[in-house]
Amino acid sequence: MENQTHMAPFSSLLFLLLILINATVILSAASVLPAYLPGIRQSSLKNNYAKISKPKTPYETRYFPQILDHFTFNPQSYKIFYQKYLINSQHWGNIGDPIFVYTGNEGDIDWFAENTGFLLDIAPKFHALLVFIEHRFYGESLPFGKNSYKSAKTLGYLNSQQALADYAVLITSLKQNLSSEASPVVVFGGSYGGMLGAWFRLKYPHVAIGALASSAPILQFDGITPWSSFYDAVSQDFKDVSLNCYEVIKQSWAELDAISPHKESLAELSRHFRACKEITSIESARSWLWEAFIYTAMVNYPTQANFMKPLPAYPVKEMCKIIDGSKLGETKLSRVFAAASLYYNYSKTEKCFKLEDETDDHGLHGWDWQACTEMVMPMIVSNESMFPPSSFSYEDYAMDCSKKYGVKPRRHWITTEFGGTNIEQVLKRFGSNIIFSSGLQDPWSRGSVLKNISASIVALVAEQGAHHTDLRAATSSDPEWLIHQRNQEVEIIKRWISDYHLDLN
Numbered sequence: 174m175e176n177q178t179h180m181a182p183f184s185s186l187l188f189l190l191l192i193l194i195n196a197t198v199i200l201s202a203a204s205v206l207p208a209y210l211p212g213i214r215q216s217s218l219k220n221n222y223a224k225i226s227k228p229k230t231p232y233e234t235r236y237f238p239q240i241l242d243h244f245t246f247n248p249q250s251y252k253i254f255y256q257k258y259l260i261n262s263q264h265w266g267n268i269g270d271p272i273f274v275y276t277g278n279e280g281d282i283d284w285f286a287e288n289t290g291f292l293l294d295i296a297p298k299f300h301a302l303l304v305f306i307e308h309r310f311y312g313e314s315l316p317f318g319k320n321s322y323k324s325a326k327t328l329g330y331l332n333s334q335q336a337l338a339d340y341a342v343l344i345t346s347l348k349q350n351l352s353s354e355a356s357p358v359v360v361f362g363g364s365y366g367g368m369l370g371a372w373f374r375l376k377y378p379h380v381a382i383g384a385l386a387s388s389a390p391i392l393q394f395d396g397i398t399p400w401s402s403f404y405d406a407v408s409q410d411f412k413d414v415s416l417n418c419y420e421v422i423k424q425s426w427a428e429l430d431a432i433s434p435h436k437e438s439l440a441e442l443s444r445h446f447r448a449c450k451e452i453t454s455i456e457s458a459r460s461w462l463w464e465a466f467i468y469t470a471m472v473n474y475p476t477q478a479n480f481m482k483p484l485p486a487y488p489v490k491e492m493c494k495i496i497d498g499s500k501l502g503e504t505k506l507s508r509v510f511a512a513a514s515l516y517y518n519y520s521k522t523e524k525c526f527k528l529e530d531e532t533d534d535h536g537l538h539g540w541d542w543q544a545c546t547e548m549v550m551p552m553i554v555s556n557e558s559m560f561p562p563s564s565f566s567y568e569d570y571a572m573d574c575s576k577k578y579g580v581k582p583r584r585h586w587i588t589t590e591f592g593g594t595n596i597e598q599v600l601k602r603f604g605s606n607i608i609f610s611s612g613l614q615d616p617w618s619r620g621s622v623l624k625n626i627s628a629s630i631v632a633l634v635a636e637q638g639a640h641h642t643d644l645r646a647a648t649s650s651d652p653e654w655l656i657h658q659r660n661q662e663v664e665i666i667k668r669w670i671s672d673y674h675l676d677l678n
């Protein structure tokens with residue numbers, strides 16, 4: 174019962190994303206400020222590992238005067254803000270050659286560009302122009318500058334429909350400026366960006382001839398996907414590696430709950446967890462651990478990578494090695510802490526851990542608003558999960574959002590605006606040219622499209638794949654299945670483009 178009450182707000186907030194801002198929710202229960210993703214710290218960039226893996230981002234940065242409100246014609250709708258986009262024309266051949274556009278998600282566009290090396294890898298094959306567009310209200314694309322998050326009055330302009338319209342307007346302007354109106358545009362995106370990519374193809378088929386939507390949980394809304402699926406999937410990843418590992422994590426929460434919330438106990442826990450600053454609640458330790466397991470499951474990549482943090486190949490397996498290999502007599506909590514340290518300190522550069530970190534290195538701050546308005550993804554933790562069970566209540570969720578922003582979530586809006594219910598039946602005879610790519614290691618895969626819908630709306634599912642693994646730059650240690658998945662994508666996109674040219678002629 175105790176668990177139920179304090180975990181409920183947590184499960185209710187949810188996030189998308191890659192970037193789950195779950196810490197926010199957990200912490201809101203403890204009335205501590207949200208700790209957004211701690212992200213990749215400057216210090217960790219100093220080590221060798223980060224240096225070798227730091228991808229080149231040969232993009233030019235530009236700013237496009239974008240209209241604030243595409244859907245009303247009030248005088249204030251015409252306000253302009255500067256939307257950032259990145260462009261690379263190194264491989265672009267002639268006027269009329271393809272334009273590949275990344276539909277930016279909830280953060281700094283540079284960060285997504287760095288982690289979407291796939292586009293640079295394939296651009297030469299297509300002589301493609303590459304464009305990464307930043308989502309409004311994220312990174313530098315802040316319509317009201319520092320005041321953008323001030324209140325619902327400004328945040329009201331932050332939503333997915335405005336974002337899609339931004340992309341359509343910008344792409345159209347770019348093509349005009351290049352005198353390349355005939356260029357076929359293909360959109361790409363991962364996670365929320367992948368959702369936007371798929372929706373963009375459905376809403377703006379005259380602007381994009383196709384979409385590659387990677388790890389795009391467009392079915393995570395309403396009751397389409399079971400509410401427990403996300404945490405069940407995280408748990409399954411650990412269970413698949415080692416049943417013992419899963420059991421130890423599952424049982425460790427009780428040890429945490431048994432710690433009294435008094436100052437001395439918190440001080441001791443802080444020392445044990447090597448906290449930079451004494452923690453103010455047990456919740457902080459819980460969310461810090463929780464975050465490590467969720468993100469590690471998401472980025473359970475087959476090669477070493479540095480997306481959320483620098484990590485070795487198959488990090489879930491590495492975490493479980495720590496848990497399974499620990500000495501007899503060690504508490505479960507100590508073992509789980511040691512495993513989480515792999516996530517936070519694989520770089521070996523952390524002097525201490527920021528358990529109540531509030532930095533937002535990737536500009537993800539606006540997701541919380543989106544989750545409180547349109548992106549309502551109910552999540553619960555089932556008994557089968559390795560996390561403590563919790564429930565979800567729309568009423569509590571709405572109350573929480575009302576308190577924070579003075580607005581209530583519209584729980585059915587996404588399925589009303591974009592669909593999702595009976596998607597196979599609906600899209601079988603409507604729409605075309607969408608690839609939904611997924612990796613089953615990724616907990617978001619359960620809310621993604623995992624079945625082929627028609628000849629040209631296909632699902633490419635990799636059992637060993639994680640969160641948009643396919644969008645990452647190729648490496649020399651990529652496994653065969655990943656090479657195959659990417660090759661399939663390239664072949665399908667080639668077909669879209671050749672069909673487009675056939676129809677033109």
Ligand SMILES: *[C@@H]1O[C@H](CO)[C@@H](O)[C@H](O)[C@H]1NC(C)=O
Nearest residue numbers: 235236237238343346347350
């Ligand atoms: C196209 O050119 C206009 C006029 O110079 C400019 O304002 C706009 O930003 C350009 N569009 C893009 C997408 O760069």
Ligand SMILES: *[C@@H]1O[C@H](CO)[C@@H](O)[C@H](O)[C@H]1NC(C)=O
Nearest residue numbers: 447518521522523524525526
């Ligand atoms: C991080 O790893 C290094 C190297 O193993 C170690 O010296 C340091 O104490 C670790 N940091 C924390 C906070 O555990």
Ligand SMILES: *[C@@H]1O[C@H](CO)[C@@H](O)[C@H](O)[C@H]1NC(C)=O
Nearest residue numbers: 174554555556557558562563
């Ligand atoms: C989960 O656990 C609760 C409390 O122990 C119990 O009431 C419920 O029936 C269990 N549900 C399942 C599906 O086992």
Ligand SMILES: *[C@@H]1O[C@H](CO)[C@@H](O)[C@H](O)[C@H]1NC(C)=O
Nearest residue numbers: 623624625631632633634661
């Ligand atoms: C969808 O079809 C493609 C071939 O077009 C196939 O390679 C793929 O495995 C199919 N996906 C699923 C989930 O069956």
